[in-house]
Amino acid sequence: MFTPTGYKLFKRCQLQWYLKNIVADGRVKNDEFRKEITILAKLNTLEAWRGNIVDDVVSRLLINSINKKYPIDRTYLVNEADKMFDSQLEYAAFQKYREPGRKYTKDKDFAALVNYEFGLDYTDEMINTARTDIHAALNNLLDDAEFIKYLQSARFLASQRPLHYTFSGLPVSSKPDLIVFFDDRAPHIIDWKVHTYGLNTYDEQLMFYAVALYKVAMTKPHADFPMNLGSHQIFDYKLTEYQLLHPDRIRRDYEVTKDSLEELNDKMSKGIIEMYMKGCHKKYGEADPENFETTNYIENCNNCQFKTICKTKEYATMSN
Numbered sequence: 001m002f003t004p005t006g007y008k009l010f011k012r013c014q015l016q017w018y019l020k021n022i023v024a025d026g027r028v029k030n031d032e033f034r035k036e037i038t039i040l041a042k043l044n045t046l047e048a049w050r051g052n053i054v055d056d057v058v059s060r061l062l063i064n065s066i067n068k069k070y071p072i073d074r075t076y077l078v079n080e081a082d083k084m085f086d087s088q089l090e091y092a093a094f095q096k097y098r099e100p101g102r103k104y105t106k107d108k109d110f111a112a113l114v115n116y117e118f119g120l121d122y123t124d125e126m127i128n129t130a131r132t133d134i135h136a137a138l139n140n141l142l143d144d145a146e147f148i149k150y151l152q153s154a155r156f157l158a159s160q161r162p163l164h165y166t167f168s169g170l171p172v173s174s175k176p177d178l179i180v181f182f183d184d185r186a187p188h189i190i191d192w193k194v195h196t197y198g199l200n201t202y203d204e205q206l207m208f209y210a211v212a213l214y215k216v217a218m219t220k221p222h223a224d225f226p227m228n229l230g231s232h233q234i235f236d237y238k239l240t241e242y243q244l245l246h247p248d249r250i251r252r253d254y255e256v257t258k259d260s261l262e263e264l265n266d267k268m269s270k271g272i273i274e275m276y277m278k279g280c281h282k283k284y285g286e287a288d289p290e291n292f293e294t295t296n297y298i299e300n301c302n303n304c305q306f307k308t309i310c311k312t313k314e315y316a317t318m319s320n
Protein backbone atom coordinates (compact mmCIF):
# COMPACT_ATOMS: atom_id res chain seq x y z
CA MET A 1 0.00 0.00 0.00
CA PHE A 2 1.52 3.31 -1.10
CA THR A 3 1.16 6.20 1.34
CA PRO A 4 2.93 9.58 1.24
CA THR A 5 4.37 9.20 4.75
CA GLY A 6 5.47 5.65 3.94
CA TYR A 7 7.29 6.83 0.83
CA LYS A 8 8.97 9.59 2.81
CA LEU A 9 10.22 7.00 5.30
CA PHE A 10 11.29 4.69 2.45
CA LYS A 11 13.38 7.51 0.98
CA ARG A 12 15.00 8.15 4.37
CA CYS A 13 15.89 4.53 5.10
CA GLN A 14 14.56 1.56 3.18
CA LEU A 15 15.43 -0.83 5.99
CA GLN A 16 13.48 1.24 8.50
CA TRP A 17 10.49 1.13 6.14
CA TYR A 18 10.86 -2.65 5.77
CA LEU A 19 11.03 -3.28 9.53
CA LYS A 20 8.06 -1.01 10.21
CA ASN A 21 5.82 -2.11 7.37
CA ILE A 22 6.67 -5.72 6.62
CA VAL A 23 8.27 -7.19 9.76
CA ALA A 24 6.16 -5.45 12.42
CA ASP A 25 2.73 -7.00 12.84
CA GLY A 26 0.60 -6.87 16.00
CA ARG A 27 -0.99 -10.24 15.18
CA VAL A 28 2.25 -12.23 15.35
CA LYS A 29 2.36 -14.67 18.29
CA ASN A 30 5.31 -17.08 18.21
CA ASP A 31 8.07 -15.03 16.69
CA GLU A 32 10.07 -13.11 19.31
CA PHE A 33 12.01 -11.10 16.75
CA ARG A 34 8.89 -9.86 15.00
CA LYS A 35 7.19 -9.18 18.34
CA GLU A 36 10.15 -7.04 19.35
CA ILE A 37 10.13 -5.17 16.04
CA THR A 38 6.40 -4.56 16.47
CA ILE A 39 6.99 -2.90 19.84
CA LEU A 40 9.90 -0.83 18.53
CA ALA A 41 7.83 0.28 15.52
CA LYS A 42 5.40 1.92 17.94
CA LEU A 43 7.99 4.06 19.70
CA ASN A 44 7.42 7.79 19.49
CA THR A 45 9.43 10.86 20.29
CA LEU A 46 8.00 13.16 22.96
CA GLU A 47 7.19 15.75 20.27
CA ALA A 48 5.33 13.26 18.06
CA TRP A 49 3.40 11.87 21.05
CA ARG A 50 2.35 15.36 22.15
CA GLY A 51 1.09 15.96 18.58
CA ASN A 52 -0.86 12.68 18.65
CA ILE A 53 -2.70 13.77 21.80
CA VAL A 54 -3.71 17.06 20.18
CA ASP A 55 -4.79 15.22 17.01
CA ASP A 56 -6.82 12.78 19.05
CA VAL A 57 -8.63 15.43 21.10
CA VAL A 58 -9.36 17.53 18.01
CA SER A 59 -10.32 14.66 15.70
CA ARG A 60 -12.27 12.54 18.12
CA LEU A 61 -13.80 15.01 20.58
CA LEU A 62 -13.91 18.51 19.08
CA ILE A 63 -14.98 17.49 15.58
CA ASN A 64 -17.55 15.09 17.02
CA SER A 65 -19.03 17.93 19.12
CA ILE A 66 -19.25 20.19 16.07
CA ASN A 67 -20.88 17.46 13.96
CA LYS A 68 -23.44 16.89 16.69
CA LYS A 69 -24.04 20.66 17.06
CA TYR A 70 -23.05 20.50 20.72
CA PRO A 71 -21.63 23.61 22.37
CA ILE A 72 -17.84 23.48 22.55
CA ASP A 73 -16.64 22.87 26.08
CA ARG A 74 -13.05 24.06 26.30
CA THR A 75 -12.54 22.87 29.90
CA TYR A 76 -13.72 19.38 29.00
CA LEU A 77 -11.40 19.17 25.97
CA VAL A 78 -8.33 20.38 27.88
CA ASN A 79 -9.13 18.06 30.81
CA GLU A 80 -9.48 15.11 28.45
CA ALA A 81 -6.10 15.97 26.94
CA ASP A 82 -4.60 16.08 30.45
CA LYS A 83 -6.12 12.72 31.35
CA MET A 84 -4.70 11.16 28.21
CA PHE A 85 -1.35 12.80 28.88
CA ASP A 86 -1.13 11.44 32.44
CA SER A 87 -2.32 7.92 31.75
CA GLN A 88 -0.24 7.49 28.58
CA LEU A 89 2.86 8.94 30.20
CA GLU A 90 2.58 6.51 33.08
CA TYR A 91 2.00 3.64 30.66
CA ALA A 92 5.08 4.59 28.64
CA ALA A 93 7.30 5.30 31.67
CA PHE A 94 6.57 1.85 33.15
CA GLN A 95 6.77 0.25 29.71
CA LYS A 96 3.54 -1.56 30.42
CA TYR A 97 3.51 -2.86 26.83
CA ARG A 98 6.36 -5.16 27.92
CA GLU A 99 4.43 -6.81 30.77
CA PRO A 100 4.33 -10.57 30.09
CA GLY A 101 1.13 -11.71 28.42
CA ARG A 102 -0.15 -8.18 27.96
CA LYS A 103 -2.23 -7.61 24.82
CA TYR A 104 -1.04 -4.04 24.48
CA THR A 105 -2.67 -3.45 21.10
CA LYS A 106 -5.99 -3.30 22.96
CA ASP A 107 -4.76 -0.87 25.66
CA LYS A 108 -6.50 2.50 25.37
CA ASP A 109 -3.68 4.15 27.33
CA PHE A 110 -1.02 2.72 25.06
CA ALA A 111 2.03 4.89 24.52
CA ALA A 112 5.66 3.96 23.97
CA LEU A 113 8.32 6.64 24.18
CA VAL A 114 11.85 6.37 22.82
CA ASN A 115 13.72 7.60 25.90
CA TYR A 116 11.97 5.29 28.37
CA GLU A 117 12.49 2.34 26.06
CA PHE A 118 16.21 3.04 25.75
CA GLY A 119 16.75 3.56 29.50
CA LEU A 120 16.86 7.35 29.36
CA ASP A 121 14.60 9.82 31.11
CA TYR A 122 12.81 13.04 30.28
CA THR A 123 13.46 16.02 32.51
CA ASP A 124 10.54 17.64 34.33
CA GLU A 125 11.01 20.62 32.06
CA MET A 126 10.61 18.47 28.93
CA ILE A 127 7.45 16.88 30.31
CA ASN A 128 5.99 20.21 31.42
CA THR A 129 6.77 21.77 28.04
CA ALA A 130 5.00 18.92 26.26
CA ARG A 131 1.90 19.44 28.40
CA THR A 132 2.01 23.22 27.94
CA ASP A 133 2.35 22.75 24.17
CA ILE A 134 -0.76 20.56 24.11
CA HIS A 135 -2.73 23.21 26.01
CA ALA A 136 -1.40 25.96 23.74
CA ALA A 137 -2.29 24.07 20.54
CA LEU A 138 -5.84 23.32 21.74
CA ASN A 139 -6.39 26.86 23.04
CA ASN A 140 -5.02 28.39 19.84
CA LEU A 141 -7.58 26.45 17.82
CA LEU A 142 -10.45 27.12 20.22
CA ASP A 143 -9.56 30.83 20.30
CA ASP A 144 -9.87 31.00 16.52
CA ALA A 145 -13.56 31.85 16.69
CA GLU A 146 -13.81 32.68 13.01
CA PHE A 147 -12.42 29.29 12.02
CA ILE A 148 -14.56 27.37 14.51
CA LYS A 149 -17.61 29.20 13.15
CA TYR A 150 -16.55 28.21 9.65
CA LEU A 151 -16.37 24.54 10.71
CA GLN A 152 -19.78 24.84 12.38
CA SER A 153 -21.23 26.14 9.11
CA ALA A 154 -20.29 22.93 7.29
CA ARG A 155 -22.72 20.23 6.40
CA PHE A 156 -20.48 17.51 7.77
CA LEU A 157 -16.92 17.07 9.01
CA ALA A 158 -15.06 13.83 8.24
CA SER A 159 -12.17 13.29 10.60
CA GLN A 160 -9.28 10.91 9.91
CA ARG A 161 -11.22 9.22 7.11
CA PRO A 162 -9.18 6.59 5.21
CA LEU A 163 -9.33 7.08 1.43
CA HIS A 164 -8.33 4.12 -0.74
CA TYR A 165 -7.89 3.99 -4.49
CA THR A 166 -5.63 2.45 -7.09
CA PHE A 167 -2.89 4.17 -9.02
CA SER A 168 -1.43 2.32 -12.01
CA GLY A 169 -3.18 -0.78 -10.66
CA LEU A 170 -1.55 -0.57 -7.22
CA PRO A 171 -3.33 0.26 -3.94
CA VAL A 172 -2.83 3.75 -2.52
CA SER A 173 -4.10 4.96 0.82
CA SER A 174 -4.30 8.28 2.60
CA LYS A 175 -5.99 9.68 5.69
CA PRO A 176 -6.54 13.45 5.79
CA ASP A 177 -6.94 14.94 9.26
CA LEU A 178 -10.18 16.66 8.31
CA ILE A 179 -12.46 17.01 5.30
CA VAL A 180 -15.02 19.79 5.53
CA PHE A 181 -18.04 19.15 3.32
CA PHE A 182 -20.55 21.82 2.30
CA ASP A 183 -23.82 21.60 0.38
CA ASP A 184 -22.95 24.34 -2.04
CA ARG A 185 -19.16 24.31 -2.28
CA ALA A 186 -16.24 22.06 -3.03
CA PRO A 187 -14.70 20.28 -0.01
CA HIS A 188 -11.98 21.76 2.13
CA ILE A 189 -9.14 19.49 3.34
CA ILE A 190 -7.32 20.48 6.52
CA ASP A 191 -4.12 19.10 7.98
CA TRP A 192 -3.31 19.84 11.64
CA LYS A 193 0.33 20.31 12.55
CA VAL A 194 1.72 20.60 16.08
CA HIS A 195 5.24 21.81 15.37
CA THR A 196 7.17 24.24 17.53
CA TYR A 197 8.42 26.41 14.68
CA GLY A 198 6.19 25.41 11.78
CA LEU A 199 8.89 26.17 9.23
CA ASN A 200 8.18 23.29 6.84
CA THR A 201 5.27 23.51 4.43
CA TYR A 202 3.00 20.59 3.56
CA ASP A 203 1.54 21.50 0.18
CA GLU A 204 2.53 18.18 -1.38
CA GLN A 205 0.88 16.16 1.40
CA LEU A 206 -2.34 18.16 1.01
CA MET A 207 -2.22 17.74 -2.77
CA PHE A 208 -1.94 14.00 -2.22
CA TYR A 209 -5.06 14.10 -0.03
CA ALA A 210 -6.91 16.13 -2.68
CA VAL A 211 -6.13 13.55 -5.35
CA ALA A 212 -7.24 10.73 -3.03
CA LEU A 213 -10.54 12.45 -2.22
CA TYR A 214 -11.17 13.24 -5.87
CA LYS A 215 -10.49 9.65 -6.94
CA VAL A 216 -12.80 8.30 -4.23
CA ALA A 217 -15.46 10.90 -5.11
CA MET A 218 -15.36 9.85 -8.75
CA THR A 219 -15.31 6.09 -8.15
CA LYS A 220 -16.75 4.97 -4.82
CA PRO A 221 -17.77 7.87 -2.56
CA HIS A 222 -18.37 6.91 1.05
CA ALA A 223 -22.02 6.56 2.03
CA ASP A 224 -21.99 9.74 4.15
CA PHE A 225 -20.24 11.93 1.58
CA PRO A 226 -22.50 14.56 -0.05
CA MET A 227 -24.29 13.29 -3.15
CA ASN A 228 -22.97 16.14 -5.29
CA LEU A 229 -19.31 15.60 -4.33
CA GLY A 230 -18.46 14.24 -7.78
CA SER A 231 -19.71 17.42 -9.44
CA HIS A 232 -16.82 19.50 -8.06
CA GLN A 233 -13.59 19.85 -9.96
CA ILE A 234 -10.44 19.02 -8.04
CA PHE A 235 -9.20 22.55 -8.83
CA ASP A 236 -12.01 23.91 -6.66
CA TYR A 237 -10.95 21.95 -3.57
CA LYS A 238 -9.53 24.07 -0.76
CA LEU A 239 -6.42 22.91 1.05
CA THR A 240 -5.14 24.23 4.39
CA GLU A 241 -2.24 23.39 6.66
CA TYR A 242 -2.98 24.66 10.15
CA GLN A 243 0.04 25.10 12.46
CA LEU A 244 -1.74 24.85 15.81
CA LEU A 245 1.23 25.46 18.06
CA HIS A 246 2.55 28.55 16.36
CA PRO A 247 1.72 31.68 18.43
CA ASP A 248 0.33 33.31 15.27
CA ARG A 249 -1.80 30.25 14.44
CA ILE A 250 -0.37 29.98 10.95
CA ARG A 251 -2.88 28.80 8.38
CA ARG A 252 -1.34 28.10 5.00
CA ASP A 253 -3.75 27.73 2.10
CA TYR A 254 -2.75 25.92 -1.09
CA GLU A 255 -4.33 25.64 -4.50
CA VAL A 256 -4.62 22.57 -6.68
CA THR A 257 -3.09 23.51 -10.03
CA LYS A 258 -2.43 21.58 -13.22
CA ASP A 259 1.31 21.86 -12.64
CA SER A 260 1.13 20.63 -9.04
CA LEU A 261 -1.00 17.67 -10.13
CA GLU A 262 1.45 16.72 -12.87
CA GLU A 263 4.34 17.01 -10.45
CA LEU A 264 2.59 14.79 -7.91
CA ASN A 265 1.63 12.30 -10.59
CA ASP A 266 5.27 11.99 -11.70
CA LYS A 267 6.48 11.62 -8.15
CA MET A 268 3.91 8.95 -7.32
CA SER A 269 4.64 6.97 -10.48
CA LYS A 270 8.34 7.05 -9.69
CA GLY A 271 7.76 6.19 -6.03
CA ILE A 272 5.39 3.31 -6.70
CA ILE A 273 7.74 1.75 -9.27
CA GLU A 274 10.71 2.20 -6.94
CA MET A 275 8.90 0.54 -4.04
CA TYR A 276 7.47 -2.22 -6.22
CA MET A 277 10.93 -3.09 -7.56
CA LYS A 278 12.17 -3.52 -3.98
CA GLY A 279 9.30 -5.84 -3.12
CA CYS A 280 7.36 -3.49 -0.85
CA HIS A 281 4.11 -5.12 -1.98
CA LYS A 282 5.24 -8.53 -0.68
CA LYS A 283 4.54 -10.17 2.67
CA TYR A 284 7.01 -11.06 5.42
CA GLY A 285 8.94 -14.13 4.31
CA GLU A 286 8.39 -13.24 0.65
CA ALA A 287 10.14 -9.86 0.59
CA ASP A 288 13.93 -10.14 0.66
CA PRO A 289 15.37 -8.03 3.54
CA GLU A 290 18.63 -7.71 1.63
CA ASN A 291 16.81 -5.56 -0.94
CA PHE A 292 16.21 -2.83 1.61
CA GLU A 293 19.16 -0.53 1.90
CA THR A 294 20.24 1.27 5.06
CA THR A 295 20.29 5.04 5.11
CA ASN A 296 23.27 6.93 3.72
CA TYR A 297 22.95 9.55 6.44
CA ILE A 298 23.92 8.34 9.89
CA GLU A 299 22.06 11.24 11.49
CA ASN A 300 18.84 9.50 10.38
CA CYS A 301 19.73 6.69 12.80
CA ASN A 302 19.70 8.98 15.86
CA ASN A 303 15.92 9.12 15.99
CA CYS A 304 15.30 5.67 14.55
CA GLN A 305 13.33 3.34 16.81
CA PHE A 306 15.22 0.33 15.43
CA LYS A 307 18.73 1.55 16.17
CA THR A 308 19.42 -1.08 18.83
CA ILE A 309 18.11 -4.04 16.92
CA CYS A 310 19.55 -2.71 13.67
CA LYS A 311 23.04 -2.82 15.11
CA THR A 312 22.67 -6.13 16.92
CA LYS A 313 21.33 -7.76 13.76
CA GLU A 314 24.12 -6.13 11.77
CA TYR A 315 21.64 -4.71 9.36
CA ALA A 316 23.31 -1.33 9.28
CA THR A 317 26.33 -1.01 7.10
CA MET A 318 27.66 2.02 8.86
CA SER A 319 29.55 2.04 12.12
CA ASN A 320 28.51 3.93 15.22
Ligand code: SF4
Pocket residue numbers: 013014015016294295300301304305306307310311315316317
Ligand atom coordinates in the same frame (compact mmCIF):
# COMPACT_ATOMS: atom_id res chain seq x y z
S1 SF4 B 1 19.24 2.49 12.62
FE1 SF4 B 1 19.68 3.66 10.75
S2 SF4 B 1 20.13 2.09 9.19
FE2 SF4 B 1 19.09 1.06 10.89
S3 SF4 B 1 16.94 1.06 10.29
FE3 SF4 B 1 17.30 2.86 11.56
S4 SF4 B 1 17.73 4.54 10.13
FE4 SF4 B 1 17.96 2.61 9.02
